[in-house]
Amino acid sequence: MVRMPGTVQNASPFLEAEDIWVEFNGKPAVKGISMRVDRGEVVAIIGPSGSGKSTFLRCINHLQAPTSGTVKIDGISVREGKGGHPKSKELTQLRRRVGMVFQQFNLFPNLTAVENIMLAQVQALGRTKKDARGRALALLDRVGLEHRANHYPGECSGGQQQRIAIARALALDPMVLLFDEPTSALDPELGAEVLGVMKEMASEGMTMIVVTHEMSFAEDVADRVAFIADGAIVEQGNPKEVLRKPQHSRTQRFLKAVLER
CATH class of the missing domain: 3.40.50.300 (P-loop containing nucleotide triphosphate hydrolases)
Known part of the structure; x- marks a missing residue:
């Protein structure tokens, strides 16, 4: 590797x-x-x-x-x-x-992909919604899902939901x-x-x-x-x-x- x-x-x-x-x-x-x-x-x-x-x-x-x-x-x-x-x-x-990605995706079903990734940034890191959204969109692009930003988890495949979950974990800038x-x-x-x-x-x-x-x-x-x-x-x-x-x-x-x- x-x-x-x-x-x-x-x-x-x-x-x-x-x-x-x-x-x-x-x-x-x-x-x-x-x-x-x-x-x-x-x-x-x-x-x-x-x-x-x-x-x-x-x-x-x-x-x-x-x-x-x-x-x-x-x-x-x-x-x-x-x-x-x-x-x-x-x-x-x-x-x-530390960031963690689970077997089950644990996304909030009532939030869009971008909102799922924004939430912890605002609550845990104190980022503004504008900054959190920018970071979320960049991470969705990184995992190949920027086009699903405004879709809800139920509108995404399992693989897409897990990639959104990975983007959410990365949004908090973990070291591991x-x-x-x-x-x-x-x-x-x-x-x-x-x-x-x-x-x-x-x-x-x-x-x-x-x-x-x-x-x-x-x-x-x-x-x-x-x-x-x-x-x-x-x-x-x-x-x-x-x-x-x-x-x-x-x-x-x-x-x-x-x-x-």
Whole structure:
């Protein structure tokens, strides 16, 4: 994958999750996962359903508060556990650095595409409606949908709605984007539209963590693949090595099942 200048990996990680644990009703769903991500790096997370992938992803921006563990992004550190809970100011600073794109598009059905992208800019960033609209239109153009600016979500295909959701996430100028199975609700053709936008962002140096079932995307676009099963990282490394020559029997079993579907 060709990177833009300035995305060379550094000794100090841009994003770091340390010893993340999540328990539901006393049962661990995420078991001490740690992950370091450099600026401009794309990490693909794969694994079976119910393995803790999405739960871990949501811990990074504290949509899911970890039972314990620390998340650091660009100098901002948020810790959960015996030391208490993070302050609201710390959470706000962390979340300002992170954008998220979900499986379901989560667009407001009563707002047009451009209004969906404007809303958070006005409310969270304090931009004027004029500035927010200009930014929204520029981002719709970037994802190939400026011509759908005044259409409502219900008038757009699933692929178009997801691209609008990506534009909305970008509108807040995040330092890192999280994707939670962004194409799982789409048929292959519409999913390809979304993956094309994601590939372009990766080539431009956007830091991305992507939970995905798209193995070709993981191999072609990601700098690293992490396989999660039973709440823990079982294996991670170079995409071609992990996907074509997995070392762990659990990874081998998962990929065999995926390829034989």
